[in-house]
Amino acid sequence: MIYFDNAATSWPKPPVVLEAMSQFMDGVGANPGRSGHRLSVEAARLVYGAREAVTELFRGPDPLRVAFGLNVTEALNLALRGILRPGDHIITSSMEHNSMMRPLRALAREGVELTVVPCSPEGFLEPADVEAAIRPNTVMIALNHASNVVGTLLPVREAGQIARRHDLLLLVDAAQTGGCYPVDMGADAIDLLAFTGHKALLGPMGTGGLILGPRVDERRLRPLKRGGTGSRSEREEQPDFLPDMCESGTPNAVGLAGLGAAVRWVLERGVPAIRAHEVSLAQRLIDGLCAISGVTVYGPRNAARQTATVAFNVAGLEPSAVGLALDEERDIMCRVGLHCAPAAHRTIGTFPAGAVRFGLGAFSTGAEIEMALDAVAALAGRAR
Amino acid sequence: MIEKGSYMAILVASTSHALRAERVLHMAGIANKLIPVPRSLSSDCGVCLRISREDAEAARQALEKAKVQIEEIKPFCA
Structure with missing residues (x-):
């Protein structure tokens, strides 16, 4: 075939991914970051190892600024819905996947201003067109790093420089590049990096996340979900620190154990x-x-x-x-x-x-x- | 054998912070163990790092240098 x-x-996945997931189910299996016993700590350690691995791969600022979730769709929803408010303006491209477009179209109905910058028939985006679209109320540029349809690479590094010059945030959807094309949050000036585990990172489905760069004030970020985090349990309010504020409920720890092994494999290769x-x-x-x-x-x-x-x-x-x-x-x-x-x-x-x-x-x-x-x-x- | 009451607990915001601190202490050669937060110290249901009392200052410095946020370091009776 x-x-x-x-x-x-x-598909297929490196054998180490299957081994890590099988070992997790067979030998660890406990709830990470909840109970404090040996198995729970071991589970948390595997999840933390995945945080370190993706931080290394994407040159993120800090493993604690990785908010794990289901996939890039959830990460994009978190970044867009978490930061944009009615009256804000956002710029995106005409090459986006619906994981970007649908949340943006919904936000546009709620009062967020949206500019979709047209790309060439090959899918190329002109950075000058992005800069020309900036308005006084622009807060973010949001782009996919590469098209999921034709693979065209978008000029995220140039967009990052534009974002810095105008004090905007750059959100990058790295679904198609993470693991198969260099993504460097520092050099590319990416403030919010949305990634998924099941494509070129070679991990399992149901893993992904959002990495927040140092310029993103997490106090501006509204979580998509609220609930148990294993921390600040005496309080009925959501924690206000990363990653817990964005990671409510028991995570896909078996998946993240697989993701950690997968990203280590990618880093070695x-x-x-x-x-x-x-x-x-x-x-x-x-x-x-x-x-x-x-x-x-x-x-x-x-x-x-x-x-x-x-x-x-x-x-x-x-x-x-x-x-x-x-x-x-x-x-x-x-x-x-x-x-x-x-x-x-x-x-x-x-x-x-x-x-x-x-x-x-x-x-x-x-x-x-x-x-x-x-x-x-x-x-x-x-x-x- | 460490005598009763000779421990310090490093309290942190979350298990992720505890694992980050664990990594830093390990690199600094400071013996530590992740344990459930003693009820006497906090009502939290998470974990903290147990170290010996004499390592408290070295641990504080190592964590500060690595910019790991901690809540506090408290003595407790095991």
């Missing part, structure tokens, strides 16, 4: 090495697809300017028909349609039909690329 759906969820592997595969895939008559490839068509996510269409075939044929005839798993990103598809010109997406990963191989190209060429030939 060829698994090309890593942009949705990476090295993001630059993973990136180099994916760039070489992606360029071969792009070049091969572009050479097939009847195939249209979207996005930068340049592996250096995108992640290893490549979207295309075959003339005469619906994306869904391509996906079904690849699955049934060639054992290739990919994702077709709108990829939860209608704005991005409008930008690249594939709305409402959508596109076929190959999401490569750290474990993809050159042989798989050749087999996939052969399969697409056969489909395109048949459709002519």
